[in-house]
Amino acid sequence: MKAVAAGTGTTPAWSGARASRLGVPPGVVRALWWVASIGCFAGMWEAVWALGWADPLLLPPPHIFLRNFADQAQFFVPSDVVGETTSASALESLGMTVVASSLRVIAGLSLGFVGSVAVGLLIRYFGLFGNLVLPTITLLAPISPIAWLPVAIFVFGIGNPPAIFMVFISLFFVMTLSTISQIDAVSRTYVNVGLIMGASRRQLFLQVIIPAILPSLFMVLRMNLFGAWMVVLVAEATGVGSGLGQIVMLARSTFNSSLSFFTMTLIGAIGFLFDVALRQVQSRVLFWVPASGVNRP
Amino acid sequence: MRSDAGNPPLLTCRDVGKVWPTTGRPFVALDGIDLDVARNEFVVFLGPSGCGKSTLLYLIAGLERVSSGTIESGGSVVEGPGTDRGLIFQESSLFPWMTVGENVAFGLRLQGVAPARRREAAIALLRKVGMADAVDKRPDQLSGGMRQRAAMARALSLRPEVLLLDEPFAALDVQTRSKMQDFLIEVWRDSGASMLFVTHHIDEAVALADRVVVFTARPGRIKSIVPIDLPRPRDPRSPEARALADHLTDLLRDEVDRAFAEQERLR
Numbered sequence: 001m002k003a004v005a006a007g008t009g010t011t012p013a014w015s016g017a018r019a020s021r022l023g024v025p026p027g028v029v030r031a032l033w034w035v036a037s038i039g040c041f042a043g044m045w046e047a048v049w050a051l052g053w054a055d056p057l058l059l060p061p062p063h064i065f066l067r068n069f070a071d072q073a074q075f076f077v078p079s080d081v082v083g084e085t086t087s088a089s090a091l092e093s094l095g096m097t098v099v100a101s102s103l104r105v106i107a108g109l110s111l112g113f114v115g116s117v118a119v120g121l122l123i124r125y126f127g128l129f130g131n132l133v134l135p136t137i138t139l140l141a142p143i144s145p146i147a148w149l150p151v152a153i154f155v156f157g158i159g160n161p162p163a164i165f166m167v168f169i170s171l172f173f174v175m176t177l178s179t180i181s182q183i184d185a186v187s188r189t190y191v192n193v194g195l196i197m198g199a200s201r202r203q204l205f206l207q208v209i210i211p212a213i214l215p216s217l218f219m220v221l222r223m224n225l226f227g228a229w230m231v232v233l234v235a236e237a238t239g240v241g242s243g244l245g246q247i248v249m250l251a252r253s254t255f256n257s258s259l260s261f262f263t264m265t266l267i268g269a270i271g272f273l274f275d276v277a278l279r280q281v282q283s284r285v286l287f288w289v290p291a292s293g294v295n296r297p
Numbered sequence: 298m299r300s301d302a303g304n305p306p307l308l309t310c311r312d313v314g315k316v317w318p319t320t321g322r323p324f325v326a327l328d329g330i331d332l333d334v335a336r337n338e339f340v341v342f343l344g345p346s347g348c349g350k351s352t353l354l355y356l357i358a359g360l361e362r363v364s365s366g367t368i369e370s371g372g373s374v375v376e377g378p379g380t381d382r383g384l385i386f387q388e389s390s391l392f393p394w395m396t397v398g399e400n401v402a403f404g405l406r407l408q409g410v411a412p413a414r415r416r417e418a419a420i421a422l423l424r425k426v427g428m429a430d431a432v433d434k435r436p437d438q439l440s441g442g443m444r445q446r447a448a449m450a451r452a453l454s455l456r457p458e459v460l461l462l463d464e465p466f467a468a469l470d471v472q473t474r475s476k477m478q479d480f481l482i483e484v485w486r487d488s489g490a491s492m493l494f495v496t497h498h499i500d501e502a503v504a505l506a507d508r509v510v511v512f513t514a515r516p517g518r519i520k521s522i523v524p525i526d527l528p529r530p531r532d533p534r535s536p537e538a539r540a541l542a543d544h545l546t547d548l549l550r551d552e553v554d555r556a557f558a559e560q561e562r563l564r
């Protein structure tokens with residue numbers, strides 16, 4: 001999925017990229033390629049603008065939509081539903097908006113991760129519970145998170161809860177089913193080692209099964225990160241009244257394409273930072289997963 | 298040591314059978330297995346692939362249930378895994394999320410032993426298998442042979458009376474394997490446990506066993522039990538060892554041929 005491919009230059013040995021022969025540290029080389037890649041993209045865009053092929057009102061090039069940082073930031077001053085504005089400066093408001101959206105994603109992802117892993121484990125630990133709950137979860141899983149949006153608003157009204165709920169729901173079913181299939185796929189040998197060494201059922205779950213399934217669950221979490229950003233923007237756009245999603249809607253309704261691209265740039269950068277952060281967490285907590293695999297820095 | 302030495306056997310299998318409930322007709326893996334194992338005896342299981350050697354080991358370990366007959370260990374009927382029986386697997390079975398020391402002390406942790414005591418115990422156990430300095434290493438930093446030695450240390454941590462080994466050296470190269478055999482003999486002497494060892498290698502059987510149990514092809518039955526009355530340390534090139542190896546080869550070849558013929562007929 002996207003989330004995996006979006007990592008920073010995790011170049012597999014079999015790809016076309018070659019190690020530097022000049023003794024430049026690989027980190028520097030990678031950074032240079034990043035600059036080159038983004039530079040080419042922005043350069044082409046600027047060229048299209050310079051040649052007059054693109055209407056700057058519809059497709060403003062980066063130097064235009066990034067130029068008036070302060071101008072852009074003013075749109076982030078929160079005016080809640082009642083129309084009150086706070087006294088925060090434009091830049092502060094921009095920061096607050098970014099933090100608000102980020103916290104919603106973090107809260108939703110954390111609740112979703114813990115909740116779904118817990119439910120998945122309970123389903124496999126208590127047979128009766130599993131028999132009762134699993135069919136319903138299987139049935140609810142294919143429903144697109146977007147379809148839950150009205151429910152989120154009916155139940156939670158406006159503000160943070162519906163946005164967090166949306167992120168939670170976008171992760172919960174996928175992750176619960178994934179937890180169950182990971183439990184079923186735990187190496188028979190590990191389970192047998194646990195049993196032979198005298199583990200009770202509880203000890204088997206806590207000390208063998210959970211550590212065995214955590215690495216792949218973390219991969220699933222990372223793959224759902226961008227999905228979580230998507231639903232939080234949708235939630236914010238429709239009813240929460242603050243956050244990056246609301247700014248996107250504002251840009252649309254005021255026909256402000258500069259603001260739109262500015263916000264997109266922000267969203268892209270934050271999403272990227274989130275992925276980097278998650279990978280850091282992964283390599284700390286799941287230290288035993290080989291570096292050549294999922295979490296090369 | 299023989300099972301007929303006068304003492305009651307440590308482990309007995311009485312008319313043990315195992316039927317796997319596969320789709321279609323049930324699959325008879327083991328049938329009418331009668332076997333006594335004496336205390337501190339070294340028994341090797343030899344048989345064609347798929348004859349049920351691993352299955353019998355798992356039944357004795359208590360990881361699977363018998364379909365008929367009974368297995369008794371230390372006088373009580375086997376109904377599940379127990380710390381009187383240790384098992385060493387063919388593939389690497391150390392948990393990658395624990396250090397070597399934590400792996401070795403895993404059984405003690407399950408019993409609620411405090412971390413500091415566990416570490417001491419792990420070092421002592423690792424010393425027995427000659428790798429005390431690996432206590433803080435991670436399993437993926439060990440070679441195949443070291444991993445199996447660590448697995449052995451883990452199995453020994455609970456002081457089992459029976460050690461069950463399912464082709465533990467199958468994934469090792471020839472030199473490492475022969476070292477590990479010498480080493481296993483030491484562990485065996487030192488621990489005083491009975492050994493039940495599965496292998497495909499006739500030389501390995503002759504090198505290790507007090508008795509070799511030869512199995513028939515499906516369903517697995519005991520074809521014959523060959524005592525290996527050679528003094529240790531053994532020289533695999535001595536005429537006696539050669540003669541025994543040839544004898545086992547003949548016994549085994551019949552079974553492999555029969556297994557092939559059966560497969561042809563079923564086709």
Ligand SMILES: Nc1ncnc2c1ncn2[C@@H]1O[C@H](COP(=O)(O)OP(=O)(O)OP(=O)(O)O)[C@@H](O)[C@H]1O
Pocket residue numbers: 317318319324326344345346347348349350351352353
């Ligand atoms: N859990 C199971 N369910 C169904 N059939 C099984 C199961 N485990 C083993 N069998 C079957 O029982 C037979 C005996 O298997 P087993 O693993 O005991 O053979 P083995 O003698 O150890 O073979 P090998 O030497 O190849 O390891 C095989 O035909 C196998 O397919």
Ligand SMILES: [Mg+2]
Pocket residue numbers: 350351352463
């Ligand atoms: Mg086997």
